[in-house]
Amino acid sequence: MTLKAFDMLISELMMLPGIGRKSAQRIAFFLLKQPDGVLKKMAAVLSQVKDKIKPCERCFNLSEDGLCAVCRDERRTAEICVVQDVADLMAIEKTGEYSGKYHVLNGAISPMDGIGPENLTIGKLLERLDAEAVSEVILATNFTVEGEATAMYISRLLKNRRIKTYRIAHGLPVGGSLEYADEATMMKALEGKREI
Amino acid sequence: MTLKAFDMLISELMMLPGIGRKSAQRIAFFLLKQPDGVLKKMAAVLSQVKDKIKPCERCFNLSEDGLCAVCRDERRTAEICVVQDVADLMAIEKTGEYSGKYHVLNGAISPMDGIGPENLTIGKLLERLDAEAVSEVILATNFTVEGEATAMYISRLLKNRRIKTYRIAHGLPVGGSLEYADEATMMKALEGKREI
Numbered sequence: 001m002t003l004k005a006f007d008m009l010i011s012e013l014m015m016l017p018g019i020g021r022k023s024a025q026r027i028a029f030f031l032l033k034q035p036d037g038v039l040k041k042m043a044a045v046l047s048q049v050k051d052k053i054k055p056c057e058r059c060f061n062l063s064e065d066g067l068c069a070v071c072r073d074e075r076r077t078a079e080i081c082v083v084q085d086v087a088d089l090m091a092i093e094k095t096g097e098y099s100g101k102y103h104v105l106n107g108a109i110s111p112m113d114g115i116g117p118e119n120l121t122i123g124k125l126l127e128r129l130d131a132e133a134v135s136e137v138i139l140a141t142n143f144t145v146e147g148e149a150t151a152m153y154i155s156r157l158l159k160n161r162r163i164k165t166y167r168i169a170h171g172l173p174v175g176g177s178l179e180y181a182d183e184a185t186m187m188k189a190l191e192g193k194r195e196i
Numbered sequence: 197m198t199l200k201a202f203d204m205l206i207s208e209l210m211m212l213p214g215i216g217r218k219s220a221q222r223i224a225f226f227l228l229k230q231p232d233g234v235l236k237k238m239a240a241v242l243s244q245v246k247d248k249i250k251p252c253e254r255c256f257n258l259s260e261d262g263l264c265a266v267c268r269d270e271r272r273t274a275e276i277c278v279v280q281d282v283a284d285l286m287a288i289e290k291t292g293e294y295s296g297k298y299h300v301l302n303g304a305i306s307p308m309d310g311i312g313p314e315n316l317t318i319g320k321l322l323e324r325l326d327a328e329a330v331s332e333v334i335l336a337t338n339f340t341v342e343g344e345a346t347a348m349y350i351s352r353l354l355k356n357r358r359i360k361t362y363r364i365a366h367g368l369p370v371g372g373s374l375e376y377a378d379e380a381t382m383m384k385a386l387e388g389k390r391e392i
Contacts, residue, residue: 003258003265005241005248012238017226018219029283030213032258036246042208045201047239049224050232052201062199062228069199087225 006032058128060104060121062086076101078135082125082154084108084142092140100138103128108146109153117153125154129161136164143170202228254324256300256317258282272297274331278321278350280304280338288336296334299324304342305349311342313349321350325357332360339366 006028013024031039055061056068059080063069070076070093079100083089089102105120128134137158141147151167158165170188172181181189202224209220227235251257252264255276259265266272266289275296279285285298301316324330333354337343347363354361366384368377377385 003249003260005245005260006258008241009245012241015234015238016223018222023214025283025286026214027212029281031242032246032249034246038211039246040243042211043239043243045204045208046227046242047236049201049205050228050230050235053199053228062202064199064201085225087221090221 055104059102060086060106060124061089061102070102075099078133079138080125080128080132080134080136081138081140082151083140084147084150088140088142105141105150108141108144108150110146110149120150122154122157126157129158129163134163136166138166138168140168251300255298256282256302256320257285257298266298271295274329275334276321276324276328276330276332277334277336278347279336280343280346284336284338301337301346304337304340304346306342306345316346318350318353322353325354325359330359332362334362334364336364 009028009031010021010024013019013027014021019027052064053062054064056063056071057066058071059068061068061070065072070089077100079098080103081089081092081098081100082103082105083092084105084107086104089104092098092102103121103125105122105125107115107120109115109117109120129137137154139151139154141150155165155167169192170185171192172178172185172189178186205224205227206217206220209215209223210217215223248260249258250260252259252267253262254267255264257264257266261268266285273296275294276299277285277288277294277296278299278301279288280301280303282300285300288294288298299317299321301318301321303311303316305311305313305316325333333350335347335350337346351361351363365388366381367388368374368381368385374382
C-alpha cells in the first residue's frame with residue numbers, strides 16, 4: 001500500500017523526540033479522524049510559533065518581545081541563575097521559590113559534540129555582569145559531566161570578578177529512600193550535611 | 197511567564213494521543229530549535245493530509261484515489277477480511293500472509309458509547325456481498341466485548357446469505373509462555389486445539 005501523504009505525515013511525526021513508528025502511526029490515525037479545521041489550526045500554530053517566539057535579548061529565555069517576562073519584571077532580585085535550557089528555567093520557576101533573574105546557556109560544554117564555551121551564551125553572561133548590578137550567580141547546570149564542566153568553567157571565569165558564585169545542591173531527592181540511592185548521590189548527600 | 201504562542205503549541209500537542217504535558221513541552225522545545233523551514237513543512241503536511249487522503253469508496257481503507265490500492269489490485273482473492281480500523285488492516289497487511297480484500301468498519305458496536313450497527317459500515321459490507329463475488333468473510337474485529345459483539349452481529353446477518361464466515365483464532369501469542377497466560381486465553385487455546 002503506497003500512501004504518500006500518510007507516510008509523509010508519519011515521517012514528520014517520527015522526527016519528534018520520544019515518538020517512534022508505533023506512536024507516529026497512532027497519532028497519524030488520530031489526526032485523520034479530526035475535523036479538517038483542527039488540523040488547519042494545528043498547522044497554523046506550528047508555522048507561526050517560530051515567528052512569534054524569539055530568545056530574550058538579555059537572558060535567552062523564550063520571549064514574545066525583545067525582553068522576556070522575567071527580565072521585564074522589576075520585582076526580580078539581583079541574582080542570576082544560570083541554566084542550560086529554557087526547560088530548566090521553567091522547572092525552577094514552577095517552584096515559585098526563586099525570585100531572581102536567569103541566564104540560559106543554550107547547552108553545556110561538550111567537546112565530544114564539538115560544543116565549546118564559545119557556542120554557549122557565556123560571553124553574554126559576562127557582559128551582563130559588567131552592565132547589571134548582580135548580587136550573586138547560581139550555577140544550576142545539570143549534574144552530568146557536561147553540566148559539571150560548564151559550571152566549573154564559569155565559576156573560574158567569575159572568580160576574578162568578586163561575584164559570589166554558588167552551585168545548586170546535590171543530595172537525595174525528596175521522598176528518596178537511602179536504601180535505593182546510588183553511592184555517588186549518597187556521598188554528596190553526606191558531604192552536604194547541614195546542622196539542624 | 198506568559199507565552200501565548202508557546203502555551204498554544206503545548207495545548208495543541210497535548211491533544212495528541214499518548215502525549216502528556218511533559219512530552220508536549222519536550223516536543224515544543226524541540227520544535228523551537230528547528231529551522232523555520234522544518235516547521236513550515238510539517239505544517240504543510242498537516243494541513244494537506246486530510247485533503248489528500250480519503251476513505252476508499254468500497255472498503256473504507258485509506259486511499260488517495262476513489263478506490264484504495266488493495267481494492268484496485270486485481271490479484272487479490274475473493275475473501276473479505278472485516279476489521280475495526282485501518283490500523284488493523286495495516287497490521288494484517290504487514291504479515292504478507294493475507295491476499296484477500298478488506299472491509300473497514302470504522303469502529304465496533306458499543307452501546308455505552310452510543311455506537312450502534314448503523315454507525316459502522318456494515319450496510320456497505322452487505323451491499324458489497326450483493327455486488328461482488330465473495331468467497332468468504334473473515335471477522336477480524338478485536339477480542340474485546342465490543343469487537344466480539346460486532347463479530348457476532350455480523351455473523352448473524354451473514355448466516356442467511358450462505359457465505360462462509362470465519363472468526364480469527366484465539367490462543368497464546370507466539371513466544372507466549374503458558375505460565376503467564378491468563379485463564380481466559382488458556383481456555384481459548386485449549387478449545388482451539390488442532391491435530392498435528
